Amino acid sequence: xxxxxxQLFESQDLRLGPIDHEKDPEIESRWTHDSEFMRLMDTNPxxxxxxxxIKKQYEKLEKQVEENKNLFHFMxxxxxxxxxxxxxxxxxxxxTNGNAFLRLGIGSADDRRxxxxxxxxxxxxxxxxxxxxxxxxxxxVPEYNEAAVALLHRFGFVQxxxxxxxxxxxxxxxxxxxxxLLRDEWQNGARAREE
Amino acid sequence: xxxxxxxxxxxxxxxxxxTGAKAxxxxxxxxxxxxxxxxxxxxxxxxxxxxxxxxxxAENGFKPERYVFSVRTLAEDRFIGFFSIWxxxxxxxxxxxxxxxxxxxxxxxxxTDMMKLCQQYVFCxxxxxRLSLGLFAYNPRALRxxxxxxxxxxxxTRMDTMREGNRVDSLWMGILRExxxxxxxxxxx
Numbered sequence: 278x279x280x281x282x283x284q285l286f287e288s289q290d291l292r293l294g295p296i297d298h299e300k301d302p303e304i305e306s307r308w309t310h311d312s313e314f315m316r317l318m319d320t321n322p323x324x325x326x327x328x329x330x331i332k333k334q335y336e337k338l339e340k341q342v343e344e345n346k347n348l349f350h351f352m353x354x355x356x357x358x359x360x361x362x363x364x365x366x367x368x369x370x371x372x373t374n375g376n377a378f379l380r381l382g383i384g385s386a387d388d389r390r391x392x393x394x395x396x397x398x399x400x401x402x403x404x405x406x407x408x409x410x411x412x413x414x415x416x417x418v419p420e421y422n423e424a425a426v427a428l429l430h431r432f433g434f435v436q437x438x439x440x441x442x443x444x445x446x447x448x449x450x451x452x453x454x455x456x457x458l459l460r461d462e463w464q465n466g467a468r469a470r471e472e
Numbered sequence: 473x474x475x476x477x478x479x480x481x482x483x484x485x486x487x488x489x490x491t492g493a494k495a496x497x498x499x500x501x502x503x504x505x506x507x508x509x510x511x512x513x514x515x516x517x518x519x520x521x522x523x524x525x526x527x528x529x530a531e532n533g534f535k536p537e538r539y540v541f542s543v544r545t546l547a548e549d550r551f552i553g554f555f556s557i558w559x560x561x562x563x564x565x566x567x568x569x570x571x572x573x574x575x576x577x578x579x580x581x582x583x584t585d586m587m588k589l590c591q592q593y594v595f596c597x598x599x600x601x602r603l604s605l606g607l608f609a610y611n612p613r614a615l616r617x618x619x620x621x622x623x624x625x626x627x628x629t630r631m632d633t634m635r636e637g638n639r640v641d642s643l644w645m646g647i648l649r650e651x652x653x654x655x656x657x658x659x660x661x
Contacts, residue, residue: 322562373513376629412634412639437627437630440644441646443565445562445601450601457629457632
């Protein structure tokens with residue numbers, strides 16, 4: 278059945294929505310002072326970023342969304358108090374191949390391990406497969422991001438590639454994983470969870 | 473010291489925009505070539521646009537994030553292809569993409585020779601820890617060549633490319649510096 282009643286951007290506790298150019302830069306800037314968060318989110322060198330620079334990044338991002346047409350970006354907020362807790366994107370979309378890459382981060386350590394990541398991922402998958410009509414979704418995760426690896430497994434992602442020793446951090450080399458989830462697998466998994 | 477720019481069949485040289493554009497305008501007529509190179513839609517670019525791309529490469533060739541080489545045969549000094557290396561110096565890794573334009577030049581060992589020069593450049597001159605590449609499951613010729621060069625298949629992203637209505641896998645390969653060094657010892661070099 279065509280289910281347009283179920284909200285795409287709302288879960289039990291969260292809402293996916295746009296950037297707030299006034300309020301968000303300050304909060305995201307705070308996240309960048311947490312090196313653990315930066316290293317879980319990105320393979321680029323972690324460094325604190327000012328609210329002013331974050332603001333410019335948002336403008337660049339929105340320009341990219343408009344011009345490249347291969348990126349959808351969301352801020353993640355709590356429904357109860359509209360508090361910004363993370364960000365997410367479906368990016369590097371190849372429309373002709375139906376493939377794209379997933380990005381998801383919960384910014385503050387206090388908001389992690391509360392199930393917010395799972396709620397957000399649930400929404401993102403529905404958006405990717407039922408709204409963008411993608412055929413598959415990929416995610417790139419460093420070996421040391423155990424929470425992300427566990428979450429992706431829980432949602433049925435398959436670890437497809439192990440790029441051996443592709444990262445260097447804390448004086449040693451780490452593997453970088455590529456995960457993939459096909460639309461069929463997502464549909465069957467969603468059905469199994471409902472039953 | 474090793475000769476970084478001379479292999480057994482080919483040599484590496486600078487990007488020549490004029491020669492490059494004249495050759496590439498013919499290569500792009502061959503849609504199979506384009507589909508082996510990339511999984512974005514095959515397209516037709518003007519000679520002007522291609523030349524400008526090469527001119528940009530010639531200027532940017534030695535910016536640390538990307539290096540581009542032209543490849544010529546040793547026998548006839550003929551321009552047959554190119555390779556690009558994208559660098560991630562923070563994590564000491566490079567990605568390589570190579571192309572040999574004319575199908576008469578395929579399956580002659582040029583690609584393997586190019587790749588060996590590329591590996592030597594990455595490990596002996598750039599001193600990186602890892603070299604990576606991607607290819608499509610419908611390119612067994614490239615797979616064999618890369619395996620011969622010591623790359624290991626590290627996985628496949630399932631059905632991430634759509635060609636002629638079929639879903640095909642992308643293959644991911646990599647070789648580590650220590651693996652490459654071991655291979656060199658095996659060759660008695």
